[in-house]
Structure formats: structure tokens, C-alpha cells
Amino acid sequence: MSGRVLIAGIGNVFLGDDGFGVETVRSLSAHALPGHVEVADFGVRGVHLAYQLLDGYDTLVLVDATERGGEPGTLYLIEAPGSAAPGGGRPVLDGHHMSPDAVLGLLGTLCSGTGSAPPRRTYVVGCEPARVDEGIGLSAPVAAAVPEAVRMLLDLLTDLETEPGPQASDRCELRRTP
Numbered sequence: 001m002s003g004r005v006l007i008a009g010i011g012n013v014f015l016g017d018d019g020f021g022v023e024t025v026r027s028l029s030a031h032a033l034p035g036h037v038e039v040a041d042f043g044v045r046g047v048h049l050a051y052q053l054l055d056g057y058d059t060l061v062l063v064d065a066t067e068r069g070g071e072p073g074t075l076y077l078i079e080a081p082g083s084a085a086p087g088g089g090r091p092v093l094d095g096h097h098m099s100p101d102a103v104l105g106l107l108g109t110l111c112s113g114t115g116s117a118p119p120r121r122t123y124v125v126g127c128e129p130a131r132v133d134e135g136i137g138l139s140a141p142v143a144a145a146v147p148e149a150v151r152m153l154l155d156l157l158t159d160l161e162t163e164p165g166p167q168a169s170d171r172c173e174l175r176r177t178p
Helices: 016-028 046-053 100-114 140-162
Strands: 005-010 037-043 059-065 075-080 121-127 172-175
Touching: 005 016, 005 046, 005 140, 016 037, 016 059, 016 121, 016 140, 037 046, 059 140, 075 140, 121 140
Parallel strands: 005 037, 005 059, 059 121
Antiparallel strands: 075 121, 075 172
């Protein structure tokens, strides 16, 4: 696979474990990555992420705190089925509170007006938060999950290199940190 990949850390570092994505991409940046892979901290700037995606990427990987009911620190790898706004609605433009769904919905709107294509594949590497209240710093279980999330991202990049083409699945993989 030779398409461009964007790994985007998102979240608010002032809301505890919501800073998981930002901290994970910071740690990932210490690794040598192929030239077609970009890693960026978008924090709460979802609109900027949507506009960045107009530059053309084959694969988008969002890294974020993801509440799915697991134990704090549980990691998830989710392959999103598409990039349209949920329910076919228009995204709400709020530059500081845009969820991944809203970013992807905005991207669909922007792409239709520019002729750009959204990423063929979208993944979410998520971590179950322990707390998302005001405060700086990750909780112990989420902080412990960051190195495993980096390994998960590196494994995903390896898998993408060996994949023959896009997969039309809606898969979710669960990983617990030791």
C-alpha cells in the first residue's frame, strides 16, 4: 500500500483522560515512520483536521478517548464503516467540541464542494477513560495504556502495508492493557 496515512491525535488535555489521543501521538512521534505517514496533534481543533484531510489521504487513524463501557485503560481498534455524517445530517460546527463523527461529516460536506475524496479507510484507536473532568494529566490506567496504543498503531501501519486493498468491514478489536 502506498497511499498517504494521517494519524490524528484528538482530545482536550484540560479534561483528564480526554488527552489520551494527544499524549499517544506525542509518544508515537518518537518512532521512525514511513514517509507517507503523517502524525499530528489536532487536540480540540476538529475543523482544522477536516481541512487537513482535504489534502488527500488514503487512510485516517483517529486516536481518542472512547467510551464503550470497558474497564479504564481498555484499548479499542475500530474500523469505521464510512465517513458520512451520522443519520445523514449536517455536522454541527463547533471548533472546540467536534466529535470524530462530526469531523467526518464535515469532511463529507467539504469534499462534495471541492471534488476531493475522503479517506478510503478510517480507523479509531480509542482508550476507555477513567475520568474526563477538569484537570490536566491522564489517570493511571489510561497513562499505562499509551505505550500499548503506540504498539497498536505501529502494528496497524504494518498491517496496512501488507493489505491488498480496502476492506469493507466494520470490525472492533478489544485489547486490555496488562
